[in-house]
Amino acid sequence: xxxxxxxMYSQLLSSNQISHTSSSIQDTPLWQIESxxxxxxxxxxxxxxxxxxxxxAEQLEDSFNVNALLEKxxxxxxxxxxxxEQHLQLPSQSTIYAAANRSERHTRDLLGVxxxxxxxxxxxxxxxxxxxxxxxxxxxxxxxGQPQDITPPDMDYAFVKxxxxxxxxxxxxxxHAGIIExxxxxxxxxxxxxxxxEEHLGYVHKGIEKLAVQRSPEKLARLxxxxxxxxxVAHAWAAxxxxxxxxxxxxxxxxxxxxxxxxxxxxxxxHLGDIGAICNDVGFAFAQMQFSRLREQWxxxxxxxxxxxxxxxxxxxxxxxxxxxxxxxxxxxxxxKTLRQELDDIVPAIDMNSSLEDRLYTAGYLSPxxxxxxxxxxxxxxxxxxxxxxxxxxxxxxxxxxQIDAVLEEQGDVASRVWVRVKEIFASxxxxxxxxxxxxxxxxxxxxxxxxxNAEGLAMIDGWRGEIISYxxxxxxxxxxxxxxxxxxxxxxxALEKIVLNNIVPDxxxxxxxxxxxxSGHDL
Amino acid sequence: xxxxxxFIQTLLFIVLAPLLVGWVKWWKCRLxxxxxxxxxxxxxxxxxxxxxxxxxxxxxxxxxxxxxYIVFSAMILAASVVPLISIDLPTAASADVIVLVGFFxxxxxxQALAGMDVGTAFGGMGASREMTVSTLAEPAMLMAIFxxxxxxxxxxxxxxxxxVLDQGMVLRPSFVFALFAMILVAIAETGRIPVDNPxxxxxxxxxxxxxxxxxxxxxxxxxxxxxAIKLMLYxxxxxxxxxxxxxxxxxxxxxxxxxxxxxxxxxxxxxxxLAITETALAKMRLFRxxxxxxxxxxxxxxxxxxxxxxxxxx
Numbered sequence: 057x058x059x060x061x062x063x064m065y066s067q068l069l070s071s072n073q074i075s076h077t078s079s080s081i082q083d084t085p086l087w088q089i090e091s092x093x094x095x096x097x098x099x100x101x102x103x104x105x106x107x108x109x110x111x112x113a114e115q116l117e118d119s120f121n122v123n124a125l126l127e128k129x130x131x132x133x134x135x136x137x138x139x140x141e142q143h144l145q146l147p148s149q150s151t152i153y154a155a156a157n158r159s160e161r162h163t164r165d166l167l168g169v170x171x172x173x174x175x176x177x178x179x180x181x182x183x184x185x186x187x188x189x190x191x192x193x194x195x196x197x198x199x200x201g202q203p204q205d206i207t208p209p210d211m212d213y214a215f216v217k218x219x220x221x222x223x224x225x226x227x228x229x230x231x232h233a234g235i236i237e238x239x240x241x242x243x244x245x246x247x248x249x250x251x252x253x254e255e256h257l258g259y260v261h262k263g264i265e266k267l268a269v270q271r272s273p274e275k276l277a278r279l280x281x282x283x284x285x286x287x288x289v290a291h292a293w294a295a296x297x298x299x300x301x302x303x304x305x306x307x308x309x310x311x312x313x314x315x316x317x318x319x320x321x322x323x324x325x326x327h328l329g330d331i332g333a334i335c336n337d338v339g340f341a342f343a344q345m346q347f348s349r350l351r352e353q354w355x356x357x358x359x360x361x362x363x364x365x366x367x368x369x370x371x372x373x374x375x376x377x378x379x380x381x382x383x384x385x386x387x388x389x390x391x392x393k394t395l396r397q398e399l400d401d402i403v404p405a406i407d408m409n410s411s412l413e414d415r416l417y418t419a420g421y422l423s424p425x426x427x428x429x430x431x432x433x434x435x436x437x438x439x440x441x442x443x444x445x446x447x448x449x450x451x452x453x454x455x456x457x458x459q460i461d462a463v464l465e466e467q468g469d470v471a472s473r474v475w476v477r478v479k480e481i482f483a484s485x486x487x488x489x490x491x492x493x494x495x496x497x498x499x500x501x502x503x504x505x506x507x508x509x510n511a512e513g514l515a516m517i518d519g520w521r522g523e524i525i526s527y528x529x530x531x532x533x534x535x536x537x538x539x540x541x542x543x544x545x546x547x548x549x550x551a552l553e554k555i556v557l558n559n560i561v562p563d564x565x566x567x568x569x570x571x572x573x574x575x576s577g578h579d580l
Numbered sequence: 581x582x583x584x585x586x587f588i589q590t591l592l593f594i595v596l597a598p599l600l601v602g603w604v605k606w607w608k609c610r611l612x613x614x615x616x617x618x619x620x621x622x623x624x625x626x627x628x629x630x631x632x633x634x635x636x637x638x639x640x641x642x643x644x645x646x647x648x649y650i651v652f653s654a655m656i657l658a659a660s661v662v663p664l665i666s667i668d669l670p671t672a673a674s675a676d677v678i679v680l681v682g683f684f685x686x687x688x689x690x691q692a693l694a695g696m697d698v699g700t701a702f703g704g705m706g707a708s709r710e711m712t713v714s715t716l717a718e719p720a721m722l723m724a725i726f727x728x729x730x731x732x733x734x735x736x737x738x739x740x741x742x743x744v745l746d747q748g749m750v751l752r753p754s755f756v757f758a759l760f761a762m763i764l765v766a767i768a769e770t771g772r773i774p775v776d777n778p779x780x781x782x783x784x785x786x787x788x789x790x791x792x793x794x795x796x797x798x799x800x801x802x803x804x805x806x807x808a809i810k811l812m813l814y815x816x817x818x819x820x821x822x823x824x825x826x827x828x829x830x831x832x833x834x835x836x837x838x839x840x841x842x843x844x845x846x847x848x849x850x851x852x853x854l855a856i857t858e859t860a861l862a863k864m865r866l867f868r869x870x871x872x873x874x875x876x877x878x879x880x881x882x883x884x885x886x887x888x889x890x891x892x893x894x
Contacts, residue, residue, distance in 0.1 A: 224701075225701070226701040226702075226705065226784075227701060228701075228783065228784060232781075232783065233781045233782070233783045233793070234781035234782065235781075248866055248867065335862070337782060337785070338862045338863055339773050339774070339777040339780065339785075339861075339862050339863030340861075340862035340863075341608075341612055341779065341859070342611070342612050342859050342860075345612040345613060345614055346612075346613070349613070409860075409861075409862065411774060411860075411861045411862040411864065412862040414862070414864065414865070414868075415862050415863070415864070415865060560865065560866055560867065561705070561784055562784055562785040562865070562866045563865065564784050565782040565784055565785055
């Protein structure tokens with residue numbers, strides 16, 4: 057058997073005189089390295105074509121921890137370095153990994169950790185809402201903040217400029233004509249062709265990380281469920297799994313299976329909505345109406361079976377909040393059959409529509425190479441040959457016992473992203489059939505144990521948008537001292553800037569919808 | 581008496597136009613398996629808009645405020661020269677089909693100027709797109725109409741329709757080409773799918789809607805109403821030129837009544853076809869619109885040629 061990349065990486069680090077003291081958070085290795093070698097370590101990881109997954113920092117007594125999570129073939133490695141408060145800087149990884157750019161700026165805006173050669177000096181989340189040398193995530197910053205009467209307008213963000221004959225700039229948002237979340241898009245275009253697109257996000261920054269501090273596990277689960285409304289199950293699951301790790305709570309298998317059922321249901325509901333919305337963005341309202349109907353019929357019974365239409369707060373620390381009985385199982389199995397039948401009618405209708413085909417094929421191409429460079433995950437990655445699925449590659453209960461159909465497309469265009477969604481719906485239907493018919497008996501909730509002070513947890517969950525990373529550290533008496541959640545949107549958003557290149561301006565909405573990043577999940 | 585009747589007929593145009601829009605919407609809803617709003621909904625929307633305060637940007641000039649009135653007036657004038665239920669119109673005699681195209685052009689010219697006036701990116705973008713579409717659509721429309729006027733030896737709409745009526749039901753290849761050219765142009769000019777999407781909320785994909793994005797209140801009401809009249813105008817042009825049977829040739833009340841019934845029937849059928857295409861098709865990519873309109877032009881040209889080759893020599 058070939059060597060795992062983790063061992064190769066370890067050897068490579070050693071041969072480059074980078075000491076990495078090894079410990080772990082549950083089964084994820086944690087390597088403590090010197091801050092001066094932070095960039096070099098990333099460089100070596102890139103040589104092994106590891107993926108940069110997430111980065112976050114936290115304030116300790118008189119120093120700061122900076123973390124970077126790497127992954128390859130389902131094996132994760134967490135790099136950590138400690139920086140003294142007096143000398144709060146370290147070399148940047150974003151020169152090596154483009155995906156690290158926004159994350160480092162996020163850390164700089166919120167904690168004041170300076171990445172010395174980060175190529176981008178513009179703030180990211182800070183939109184004038186706090187003063188220049190204030191860092192809201194630091195412990196001395198009050199939770200209530202220091203609100204100004206009127207936040208000054210966030211002008212003069214230095215967007216990339218394009219000059220030349222016939223080049224013009226289109227500012228779009230943050231307030232849009234439709235009812236969607238706020239985000240600003242700056243286009244440079246010649247005629248109708250897009251030369252460049254730059255995103256400016258952060259308009260829905262709610263201070264999730266700050267709000268999490270000093271919460272109890274139950275309250276944190278509720279908070280995590282509200283990071284992004286459409287991924288409420290997946291985020292709550294990730295946060296709960298991280299907390300359960302930290303507290304060494306083993307959840308009953310029935311609870312794990314119920315969580316799996318909820319998560320797959322969420323995936324189906326969102327994919328149904330998305331497929332319709334993509335069609336609607338090219339003026340094909342018929343498909344949207346049909347898929348909206350299916351989504352609504354899918355969501356309604358959830359109120360009864362899971363206590364909430366969108367299954368909000370269904371997942372709680374230690375298990376789940378509602379049990380389902382045999383009748384409900386039967387009913388859900390029946391609903392799966394109905395959904396399959398309906399899809400067998402409707403999917404060919406969109407497949408056979410040549411005018412729709414004309415719009416979706418070749419539009420918004422994301423090459424496998426670019427997808428890999430940005431570490432794109434979820435359906436966006438899977439539509440561009442990025443064969444990664446946490447459920448399969450780093451399985452967790454209940455998926456470790458289930459058979460998961462891998463979904464992969466190679467074209468990388470909008471149509472591929474639609475087909476990945478369609479196939480994932482069918483794959484999820486199969487999973488749900490397995491889970492509902494083999495649901496184990498037992499409790500639905502384990503007793504909570506107070507974790508030790510400083511206990512850490514790190515969870516990876518495959519939500520409907522892709523891999524969600526959730527990190528928690530506990531304080532004394534069952535309180536959270538640090539919580540970080542990385543929504544898949546964080547790594548997918550930058551890819552949109554590449555997806556739209558050489559497309560025409562009116563094709564942007566459908567390209568954007570095919571990616572469907574969460575603004576709220578990204579802005580935290 | 582004739583003038584009074586011309587006035588009443590124009591009024592009919594103005595009053596019935598929102599109903600036609602409501603009818604198209606009703607069918608689109610039903611075809612998408614949805615519950616439909618009442619046929620009167622467009623009237624309610626217009627009424628609602630007139631109650632709202634219009635918001636006008638500080639950077640807008642007088643042009644921005646004048647445009648809705650100019651556009652609405654241009655559409656009324658256009659409506660006054662198109663025979664609706666009777667061909668014997670003093671207004672129709674005074675203005676021919678070239679003037680009609682001119683009225684459309686005036687409205688579009690001011691709308692594009694107003695779109696750029698405020699200085700937002702979308703207004704300019706919409707104006708530029710609208711102009712691209714119309715430079716292609718206008719020649720195609722003229723081609724289609726010339727086919728007809730050559731057959732009738734007159735550019736006057738009323739006499740052209742009279743000519744078709746006199747000839748009776750004869751299948752002319754030139755008219756078939758011209759009809760299809762006219763339908764394609766009508767779709768482009770009234771901003772329907774697959775050229776433009778009247779129901780979209782995506783500012784980057786809009787053509788007509790992008791130009792009027794800054795309008796609100798009674799200004800928006802006027803523009804929406806003008807768009808409805810334009811849709812009806814194209815519907816009436818297609819049905820009365822190519823299928824004129826039923827239209828009144830005098831002012832006898834019974835003839836007028838039948839003519840109105842026939843007209844409503846023809847428009848209703850046309851609207852159903854429109855709703856079906858809008859349901860079955862996605863909007864095409866913007867750069868495909870030129871192919872679409874070139875095709876319309878080609879059809880118009882073929883109509884003209886087939887008239888010269890097949891019909892004029894007789």
